[in-house]
Amino acid sequence: MSAIEVLFLSKEDVDSLELSLEDMLDAVEMGLDAHGRKDVLLPSKDHIPLDWPQNIFNILKGYVGPIRSVGVKVLGDFSRNHEHGLPSELSTLLLIRPETGAPYAIVNSTAITWMRTGAVTAMGAKHLARKDSKVLGHIGARGTSWYNVAMMDHIFDFDEIRGTSKRPESRERFCRIMTERLGKEVRVMDNCLDTVRDADIIIDASRLTEEEVLVPDSAVKPGALLQAYGAVLSVERTLPFSVDKFVVDDWNQCHTSKYGTFAGMIQEGAIRDEHIYGEIGEVVAGLKPGRESDEERILFWHKGFAVSDIVLGHLAYEKAKERGVGTPLTYFASPRDE
Amino acid sequence: MSAIEVLFLSKEDVDSLELSLEDMLDAVEMGLDAHGRKDVLLPSKDHIPLDWPQNIFNILKGYVGPIRSVGVKVLGDFSRNHEHGLPSELSTLLLIRPETGAPYAIVNSTAITWMRTGAVTAMGAKHLARKDSKVLGHIGARGTSWYNVAMMDHIFDFDEIRGTSKRPESRERFCRIMTERLGKEVRVMDNCLDTVRDADIIIDASRLTEEEVLVPDSAVKPGALLQAYGAVLSVERTLPFSVDKFVVDDWNQCHTSKYGTFAGMIQEGAIRDEHIYGEIGEVVAGLKPGRESDEERILFWHKGFAVSDIVLGHLAYEKAKERGVGTPLTYFASPRDE
Numbered sequence: 021m022s023a024i025e026v027l028f029l030s031k032e033d034v035d036s037l038e039l040s041l042e043d044m045l046d047a048v049e050m051g052l053d054a055h056g057r058k059d060v061l062l063p064s065k066d067h068i069p070l071d072w073p074q075n076i077f078n079i080l081k082g083y084v085g086p087i088r089s090v091g092v093k094v095l096g097d098f099s100r101n102h103e104h105g106l107p108s109e110l111s112t113l114l115l116i117r118p119e120t121g122a123p124y125a126i127v128n129s130t131a132i133t134w135m136r137t138g139a140v141t142a143m144g145a146k147h148l149a150r151k152d153s154k155v156l157g158h159i160g161a162r163g164t165s166w167y168n169v170a171m172m173d174h175i176f177d178f179d180e181i182r183g184t185s186k187r188p189e190s191r192e193r194f195c196r197i198m199t200e201r202l203g204k205e206v207r208v209m210d211n212c213l214d215t216v217r218d219a220d221i222i223i224d225a226s227r228l229t230e231e232e233v234l235v236p237d238s239a240v241k242p243g244a245l246l247q248a249y250g251a252v253l254s255v256e257r258t259l260p261f262s263v264d265k266f267v268v269d270d271w272n273q274c275h276t277s278k279y280g281t282f283a284g285m286i287q288e289g290a291i292r293d294e295h296i297y298g299e300i301g302e303v304v305a306g307l308k309p310g311r312e313s314d315e316e317r318i319l320f321w322h323k324g325f326a327v328s329d330i331v332l333g334h335l336a337y338e339k340a341k342e343r344g345v346g347t348p349l350t351y352f353a354s355p356r357d358e
Numbered sequence: 359m360s361a362i363e364v365l366f367l368s369k370e371d372v373d374s375l376e377l378s379l380e381d382m383l384d385a386v387e388m389g390l391d392a393h394g395r396k397d398v399l400l401p402s403k404d405h406i407p408l409d410w411p412q413n414i415f416n417i418l419k420g421y422v423g424p425i426r427s428v429g430v431k432v433l434g435d436f437s438r439n440h441e442h443g444l445p446s447e448l449s450t451l452l453l454i455r456p457e458t459g460a461p462y463a464i465v466n467s468t469a470i471t472w473m474r475t476g477a478v479t480a481m482g483a484k485h486l487a488r489k490d491s492k493v494l495g496h497i498g499a500r501g502t503s504w505y506n507v508a509m510m511d512h513i514f515d516f517d518e519i520r521g522t523s524k525r526p527e528s529r530e531r532f533c534r535i536m537t538e539r540l541g542k543e544v545r546v547m548d549n550c551l552d553t554v555r556d557a558d559i560i561i562d563a564s565r566l567t568e569e570e571v572l573v574p575d576s577a578v579k580p581g582a583l584l585q586a587y588g589a590v591l592s593v594e595r596t597l598p599f600s601v602d603k604f605v606v607d608d609w610n611q612c613h614t615s616k617y618g619t620f621a622g623m624i625q626e627g628a629i630r631d632e633h634i635y636g637e638i639g640e641v642v643a644g645l646k647p648g649r650e651s652d653e654e655r656i657l658f659w660h661k662g663f664a665v666s667d668i669v670l671g672h673l674a675y676e677k678a679k680e681r682g683v684g685t686p687l688t689y690f691a692s693p694r695d696e
Contacts, residue, residue, distance in 0.1 A: 024448075028366065028464075031690040061408070066401055068421055068428060070456055077459065079419055079430060083406055090406060092417060094430045094452055096459015102695040110362075110459045110690070112452055114432055118408055121415065121434015121448045126366075126464055128689055162695065349685060351466055352369040352448070357440040357500065 024122045024352040029336060031128045033346045037339045039135070041174045044332060048139035049304060051084060051331035055270070056305030059085035060327050064276035072279065074099050074229065082326035083118060084334075090116040091330035093129055097251070099229055102162075108227065109133055109163055113333045123351060125337040129329060132336060136328035138167020140269065140300070141247055144320040145172050145221055147303045147310040148267060149245040153220035154179040159212055159234055160225030160250075161185035161194035168223050173202055182219065184209040186226070213239060224248035224255070237262055240317055247320045248281050257285065260319060265297040265311075269322040280323045362460045362690040367674060369466040371684045375677045377473065379512045382505075382670060386477035387642060389422060389669035393608070394643030397423035398665050402614035410617065412437050412567065420664035421456060422672075428454040429668035431467055435589070437567055440500075446565065447471055447501055451671045461689060463675040467667060470674060474666035475563075476505020478607065478638070479585055482658040483510050483559055485641045485648040486605060487583040491558035492517040497550055497572055498563030498588075499523035499532035506561050511540055520557065522547040524564070551577060562586035562593070575600055578655055585658045586619050595623065598657060603635040603649075607660040618661045 054060050061083040068077040081092040095111035102108065113129035116122065141164070145153070156178050158169055162185070169181060183198065183206050185191040195208035209215040212234040216222040218241045226234055227250055234254040240246050246263070248255050260266050260282065268274050271293075274286055285291045300320065303310040311318060340346045392398050399421040406415040419430040433449035440446065451467035454460065479502070483491070494516045496507055500523070507519060521536065521544050523529040533546035547553040550572040554560040556579045564572055565588055572592040578584050584601070586593050598604050598620065606612050609631075612624055623629045638658065641648040649656060678684045 028687055030688050032688075032692070061406055063404055063406055066404060066419075068399055068401055068419055070399070070421065070428070075456070075459070077419070077428060077430075077454070079417065081404075081406055081415070081417055081432075083408065090408075090415060092415075092430070092432045094419075094454065094461075096428075096454060098459045101458055104458055105695055106458055106460070106693050107695055110461075112461055112464075112689075114450055114452070116415070116432065116434065118413070120439055120442055120444055121413070121436045122444070123432075123448075123450055126450075130690070347685075347687060349366055350368050350370075351450075352468070354370070355444050357443055357445055 023350055024355055026123050026349050026351040027125045027337060027340060028347040028349050029125065029127045029340055031130050033340065034128060034131050034336055036345055037336055039335065039339065041171055043335060044135050044139050045142060045171060047331040047335045048136060048328050049143055050086060051327040052143055052301045052304040054084055054086050055327050056299065056301030056307055062270060062273065062325055062327060064273050065325065066277065067279060076279065080326035080329060082330060084327055084330045087331065087334050088118055089330055089334050090118050091326055091333060093326060093329045095133060099227060107163055113329055115330065115333055115337060125333065127333045127336060129333060132329060132332045134164045134167050136332045137164040137324060138171045140322045140328055141168045141223060142171035142175055143304065144247055144300055144322065145245060146175055147300065148318045148320055149221050150243050150311065150314055155219045156181045156221045157216035157219030158183045158223045159185065159215060160227065161190045165194060165225050168225060169198055169206065170201065172221065181206045182209045182215045183207065184212055184215040220244055222246045224250060226250045226254050228252040228254055242315045242317060245318045245320065249322050250281055251279065253281050253284065260285065260291050260295055263319040264316040265318045266295055267297050267300055267303065267318065267320045269300055270325050271296055271299060273323055273325060277323065282321055361688055362693055364461050364687050364689040365463045365675060365678060366685040366687050367463065367465045367678055369468050371678065372466060372469050372674055374683055375674055377673065377677065379509055381673060382473050382477050383480060383509060385669040385673045386474060386666050387481055388424060389665040390481055390639045390642040392422055392424050393665050394637065394639030394645055400608060400611065400663055400665060402611050403663065405617060414617065418664035418667060420668060422665055422668045425669065425672050426456055427668055427672050428456050429664055429671060431664060431667045433471060437565060445501060451667055453668065453671055453675060463671065465671045465674060467671055470667060470670045472502045472505050474670045475502035475662060476509045478660045478666055479506045479561060480509035480513055481642065482585055482638055482660065483583060484513050485638065486656045486658055487559050488581050488649065488652055493557045494519045494559045495554035495557030496521045496561045497523065497553060499528045503532060503563050506563060507536055507544065508539065510559065519544045520547050520553045521545065522550055522553040558582060560584045562588060564588045564592050566590040566592055580653045580655060583656045583658065587660050588619055589617065591619050591622065598623065598629050598633055601657040602654040603656045604633055605635050605638055605641065605656065605658045607638055608663050609634055609637060611661060611663060615661065620659055
């Protein structure tokens with residue numbers, strides 16, 4: 021057997037690829053479609069809860085059929101990392117061939133995590149929001165927020181985008197930079213209620229460490245899509261029952277992981293099978309309709325799953341190979357059966 | 359924050375460190391002691407069962423207090439890899455700092471897996487076998503087998519070592535090379551029964567894909583220690599109940615993972631709490647006595663856990679740093695809060 025080589029991609033290597041919004045959205049849509057058609061293996065994500073919710077590791081893993089790739093992502097979610105000048109989430113993705121178990125790429129997936137979360141948010145909006153959605157209300161200003169707003173605006177070309185977050189300097193910077201990038205105003209808002217009230221699409225990417233209602237039920241108008249995916253509950257407990265459709269990414273995973281916005285309500289039996297309309301993959305694959313009327317209030321909760329990391333990590337790997345980006349490493353120079 | 363660097367160690371980098379048996383045994387003993395004192399976090403290992411038992415990924419993860427290190431190991435266990443000239447188990451270990459979630463080492467842990475398994479086998483023998491054990495019967499001739507035999511002979515200086523495995527060319531090579539390494543005969547045996555009958559220490563490191571009794575109860579004499587840790591049951595179903603002590607590595611993990619020698623019997627409720635004497639860490643930490651008489655028949659089942667991978671991976675990292683071995687990589691050149 022010849023040497024086993026693996027390609028290492030740093031944070032800056034991934035940044036330098038400047039993956040296009042289209043390529044990312046296409047890759048994630050392909051992954052969701054495969055999930056819907058059950059052409060994936062997706063064991064439950066799990067955790068090393070060092071000191072939850074301040075510090076926790078999430079371990080995501082799976083197999084994606086259409087690209088024949090196994091992936092494991094280890095993500096540290098450290099809510100106080102900004103005190104060290106670090107993003108809260110640092111992560112590493114290992115991509116492996118399913119024929120022999122040999123890895124082929126090791127990727128700093130810090131940005132990939134943001135991209136894939138943004139892309140799933142955008143896919144949720146594409147399939148579950150009103151096509152004529154014009155007003156976006158967005159809570160959160162770090163990590164995934166950049167991609168949430170950029171990708172959804174790419175799809176919807178909003179008339180009005182409102183942004184807020186807990187720390188004033190953080191939300192001001194976010195709205196200023198996004199305004200430049202999109203070439204349209206992203207309004208900085210100083211409170212959550214004004215940000216989300218009567219918006220067509222409401223995204224809550226807050227990073228609470230204690231429960232707090234940031235999005236009251238009454239702010240979610242008929243026809244609106246709400247996505248809330250922070251670590252800690254930020255909506256009213258009545259919301260999952262007052263919406264017309266509650267869509268998740270992977271219902272098995274929602275059951276088995278005890279962390280994340282609605283996890284507590286699932287654990288205690290408040291949210292059960294009968295409350296769930298379906299999985300986003302089923303909608304993307306055409307197995308279930310998405311939005312069926314302009315009046316529906318829809319809730320989409322994505323906990324995040326390995327499928328999206330794997331498809332985007334694989335996309336980054338392929339682009340990097342094409343362009344000679346990254347550090348090729350010899351993983352095993354002279355493999356033999358020992 | 360300055361750049362985040364990570365050290366990459368290939369299979370050959372790890373080999374070149376020539377870690378000493380003493381250093382490896384000390385590190386693993388420290389890890390078992392920490393496990394016994396509960397100075398670790400050890401979520402259940404889990405799996406991507408591509409095509410079990412031919413092809414499966416095991417994902418092990420944990421935190422080890424004394425060395426303040428988080429580790430995640432991804433191991434592909436591909437029973438037909440020898441057809442490709444590859445070891446059945448290829449694995450990669452990611453070591454991470456628990457302060458920020460930043461990784462510090464990425465290690466080809468293929469050999470580390472063998473070492474740590476051998477070291478746990480040896481620690482089991484040190485604490486659970488008769489001190490005057492003179493005869494070793496060993497089934498298996500790949501991967502972990504080298505370290506099992508070398509490490510136990512280092513502790514016991516056996517009078518007689520018998521080795522066997524399924525494929526004649528494999529067992530002959532194994533016994534020939536081990537004979538050279540140890541400077542004493544390792545007898546090649548053509549069947550399991552003659553290998554294990556009346557041995558003081560019996561190790562079954564077979565890699566069955568279908569259940570088969572390789573070690574009958576009657577071959578395990580009074581005073582013997584038996585360790586069987588293959589993927590598939592290779593002993594009689596009566597064994598766990600006929601021994602005087604049944605010791606495991608981590609009882610929680612034995613419950614929650616459905617793969618491995620005794621996992622099926624645990625799942626179906628045949629092996630329950632009351633059948634388990636304790637965990638090896640409790641014995642190593644002095645919280646429970648190990649062997650208490652020369653007549654006891656003891657069974658030790660180690661499924662393998664991340665603690666041992668992390669302590670040995672960390673040892674390799676430290677030695678590599680000292681000696682300038684490995685490839686330093688920039689993981690994140692200009693970290694900032696985004």
